[in-house]
Amino acid sequence: MMGLRGTASAAAAVMEPEPEVSDEALLVLFANGDPTVAAELTQRLGPRVLGMAMRVLGNRAEAEDVTQEAMIRLWKVAPDWRQGEARVSTWLYRVTMNLCIDIKRRARGGTLDLDAVPEPPDPAASAAETLQNQARADALQDALMTLPERQRQAVVLRHIEELTNPEIAGIMEIGVEAVESLTARGKRALAKALAGRRDELGYHDD
Numbered sequence: 001m002m003g004l005r006g007t008a009s010a011a012a013a014v015m016e017p018e019p020e021v022s023d024e025a026l027l028v029l030f031a032n033g034d035p036t037v038a039a040e041l042t043q044r045l046g047p048r049v050l051g052m053a054m055r056v057l058g059n060r061a062e063a064e065d066v067t068q069e070a071m072i073r074l075w076k077v078a079p080d081w082r083q084g085e086a087r088v089s090t091w092l093y094r095v096t097m098n099l100c101i102d103i104k105r106r107a108r109g110g111t112l113d114l115d116a117v118p119e120p121p122d123p124a125a126s127a128a129e130t131l132q133n134q135a136r137a138d139a140l141q142d143a144l145m146t147l148p149e150r151q152r153q154a155v156v157l158r159h160i161e162e163l164t165n166p167e168i169a170g171i172m173e174i175g176v177e178a179v180e181s182l183t184a185r186g187k188r189a190l191a192k193a194l195a196g197r198r199d200e201l202g203y204h205d206d
Contacts (some may be wrong), residue, residue, distance in 0.1 A: 023088035032079035055156040094171040143193040151186035
């Protein structure tokens with residue numbers, strides 16, 4: 001007869017969730033003719049791509065166009081995807097960044113519309129907290145848009161998307177030292193741009 005310990009172990013095994021299928025595995029399944037996984041990959045990666053494009057471009061409509069085009073390119077490359085050479089997310093970030101650069105080049109000299117940032121407010125937050133969080137997000141977006149393009153790209157990838165410096169170097173096609181320099185200068189510029197708004201935004205030293 002199975003003891004209590006054995007029963008508990010069996011129950012735990014039954015209740016343990018299955019490991020999540022990797023992005024790469026889902027892309028391979030899509031390439032092999034399973035269209036149902038496209039929705040899951042889009043749900044996983046789409047918001048991250050949109051968020052990055054929003055931070056870089058500062059325009060939601062353009063960011064949505066970039067996200068759609070980046071996902072289309074992912075579906076097109078799926079049959080030729082070489083497993084183990086790159087992470088799907090890293091490849092997608094590189095495509096997204098290039099699309100953003102193309103838009104910026106075409107719109108050189110134009111004005112940019114600052115829309116709401118893509119992160120939804122915490123439903124548990126109070127109205128005052130929601131307004132302050134939105135003000136902080138808007139202030140960050142405003143400050144980001146004052147940075148030179150390459151600094152803004154590096155800062156978004158490092159401090160918002162939280163990619164590693166080698167990953168960013170691959171995406172931006174520059175050396176790791178150049179990434180470190182861009183992010184350091186961009187971070188200093190952001191701190192300077194936001195320094196005069198600490199009280200307004202509710203940032204107080206302990």
